[in-house]
Amino acid sequence: MHSPAKKLIDALRECATARGIAMSLHKERDRCADLFFSRSYASTLAAEGSGALAAPIVNSGLAKAIITRHGSVGEDFVDDARRLLKQHQAKYSSPERVSPAAVAGSGLNVMHRTFESIHTMAYLSAVITINYVVCRGNRLATDDLADAIRRDGLDAGYDLDFVFTDQGGSFDQPIVAIRSGADGAQVAKTNIDAIYDLAYKAFDRLRNAAPKGKAPDYRGVEGAFDTEGVAAWRHVSGNAYTFTLNGIATVIGVEISGNTTRGGYDYRLSHHIRIPGAISVYTPGRMWGDTPEYAMRQAVTALTHLYNVAVRSGDVPDASWLVAVRR
Secondary structure (H helix, E strand, C coil), X not given: CCCHHHHHHHHHHHHHHHHCCCCCXXXXXXXXXXXXXXXXXXXXXXXXXXXXXXXXXXXXXXXXXXXXXXXXXXXXXXXXXXXXXXXXXXXXXXXXXXXXXXXXXXXXXXXXXXXXXCCCCCCEEEEEEEEHHHHHHCCCCHHHHHHHHHHHXXXXXXXXXXXXXXXXXXXXXXXXXXEECCCCCHHHHHHHHHHHHHHHHHHHHHHHHCCCCCCCCCCCHHHHHCCCCEEXXXXXXXXXXXXXXXXXEEEEEEEEEECCCCCCEEEEECEEECCCXXXXXXXXXXXXXXXXXXXXXXXHHHHHHHHHHHHHCCCCCCHHHEEECCC
């Protein structure tokens, strides 16, 4: 399979070897992929395969860290990255190119937004139905499984939402169904198969780590703020809260409310996030959850997950990452 991302990463890896700053093959590829795509090597190829990989850009925070560690050799390596990026852009970049997978997976609205702005990031959307009885039987809280799948999905270029049920699935397979906006199309089947694999790996990982004989812990609405990246939070009134992220003073508002049409709970955020290297503001595809607790967790992690990705890549938190939502 032709992979422009793999070709770009491997070319930079050869430069690292030539500069004498080589590591193991796995670490080299991860470092090169992180510099260009702010993702691991495996996550980069998975996102490329699904048509959801953002255009490469040299991550300034990571570049500074490389130069700080390796000095002049690091500067030469970063220059290599910029040179290879220009060659890659000259060969593959096109302002009017829209991924067929992005269109098939997310529908005409994504296609419209892609042409509307070059800052649109195409996450392929899907809804996963999970059997909460199966999760409980495996000593797992359904919300925790959904969180793990959602995080892995975002890393691989999928914007995943969840529905919980007590029907379907089996003891070893809690995933009842996965639905995308392009059911029946080959591109949709490919993506659904990848999401199934991602979901089952998350389930096995959590099940194997769950304490034997211990019932799962369930968190309330306010437990959503007990997560990496959140600096402080406050209950304003009713189902309205505010919180801040580490290193950013901007106060973020979040509120959940019942959906009288389809049931469940909607959430609203005062801000969305755009991290360095991303070509768009990340906007969740469906701002909703089965329960108040899970809706709040969806809302908070819509910001904290990408925030944490950026911080781990060496970027310094900045208020410009948060983009106010227009009402």
